[in-house]
Amino acid sequence: MGVRSGFVTIVGRPNVGKSTLLNRILGQKVTIVSDKPQTTRNEVRGVLNRPDVQIVFVDTPGIHKPRTLLGERLNETAEGAIGDVDAVCLVIDATAPLGPGDKWVAARCPSDAVVVVNKVDVASPEQVIDQLARASELDFSEYFPVSATTGDGVDALVAHLIERMPEGPQYYPDDMVTDVPEAFWVAELVREQLLAVTREELPHSIATRVTEWEWPRIRVEILVERDSQKGIVIGKKGSVLKEVGTRVREQLPPGAFIELFVKVDKDWQRRPKALERLGY
Numbered sequence: 001m002g003v004r005s006g007f008v009t010i011v012g013r014p015n016v017g018k019s020t021l022l023n024r025i026l027g028q029k030v031t032i033v034s035d036k037p038q039t040t041r042n043e044v045r046g047v048l049n050r051p052d053v054q055i056v057f058v059d060t061p062g063i064h065k066p067r068t069l070l071g072e073r074l075n076e077t078a079e080g081a082i083g084d085v086d087a088v089c090l091v092i093d094a095t096a097p098l099g100p101g102d103k104w105v106a107a108r109c110p111s112d113a114v115v116v117v118n119k120v121d122v123a124s125p126e127q128v129i130d131q132l133a134r135a136s137e138l139d140f141s142e143y144f145p146v147s148a149t150t151g152d153g154v155d156a157l158v159a160h161l162i163e164r165m166p167e168g169p170q171y172y173p174d175d176m177v178t179d180v181p182e183a184f185w186v187a188e189l190v191r192e193q194l195l196a197v198t199r200e201e202l203p204h205s206i207a208t209r210v211t212e213w214e215w216p217r218i219r220v221e222i223l224v225e226r227d228s229q230k231g232i233v234i235g236k237k238g239s240v241l242k243e244v245g246t247r248v249r250e251q252l253p254p255g256a257f258i259e260l261f262v263k264v265d266k267d268w269q270r271r272p273k274a275l276e277r278l279g280y
Ligand SMILES: Nc1nc2c(ncn2[C@@H]2O[C@H](COP(=O)(O)OP(=O)(O)OP(=O)(O)O)[C@@H](O)[C@H]2O)c(=O)[nH]1
Pocket: 012, 013, 014, 015, 016, 017, 018, 019, 020, 021, 032, 033, 034, 035, 036, 037, 038, 039, 040, 041, 060, 061, 062, 063, 118, 119, 120, 121, 122, 146, 147, 148, 149, 150
């Protein structure tokens, strides 16, 4: 038997658990997770290697109706990622009503998309059955109830995806799990931990980027929109930054030294130049 391979994209409205699902499928963390929506901003690839099969996953920002320039760019990335792949997984949340947001994304999926009903660990069996029934009205080909958190049902989903892969080359070395550049990854870890440590609603106002990389010293700039947000991000006597630095360091190879700087850049989300600098 020859080698089979292909590309799979994971789409769904914000916060349905796309990043968690990808990390679960790959068995390791390749994309950040947050309980605040719109966390994933860039297309991230993960590679699943099984004997004679390779699946390249493309994670996308949660598609939504754009309100800002950043929102528009995110949608373009996500919609671009749907075309030209071997399978599309449309993730919906088992615990939330199937809303206009889900339908908006569904309308952009091909008819052979795989519907993944996620978060079944926190849904009642009735809720899961109801959601599967409602999802079946979307008229796609396959339906999988899963929990990205516990891993329930994920093996069956992966087995199905493997079956769908056409004959093809091995695109990446078989020891490679992601092609996310290290610097981007560290900036994302800083953003993830900032979202986790600050309880305030900041997600849309924060951007992070690595401005210097001289291992083991890594300098990360945190952009906020207003002076008041700068205070929140720094914390009392720098407590928030300190905690974020510690948490990020724990996820990096020993010896890493993270320097965090906060900069106010008013309306960075609305200025094309600021967005380009950040790689969106
Ligand atoms: N209980 C439960 N929670 C889940 C599950 N999958 C994801 N979550 C939670 O849902 C929240 C959103 O998860 P993400 O993986 O960041 O969602 P996403 O769809 O990638 O979100 P965006 O990046 O905003 O598009 C996080 O708090 C996760 O821990 C699941 O199977 N069960």
